[in-house]
Amino acid sequence: MRIRRILPAVVATAALAGLGLTGVASASAAAQGAPTAVTPSECKQAGGMPDLTDNLCKGGMHNGEAVD
DSSP, X not given: OHHHHHHHHHHHHHHHXXXXXXXXXXXXXXXXXXXXXXXXXXXXXXXXXXXXXXXEEESSXXXXXXXX
């Protein structure tokens, strides 16, 4: 009898946990697609050169990203 009471609770908990993980995954995917702006020092640290006339980071990991 105890299993009949516990099993629905376990299934409901697993379903809610699955929904939570799905929401987190979609939120992180949306954040990755957002355009970013880096500071001149972040551009330099990543191996690039900040071009303040064009407001772009040229070279390195942030190549082509806007510079604040």
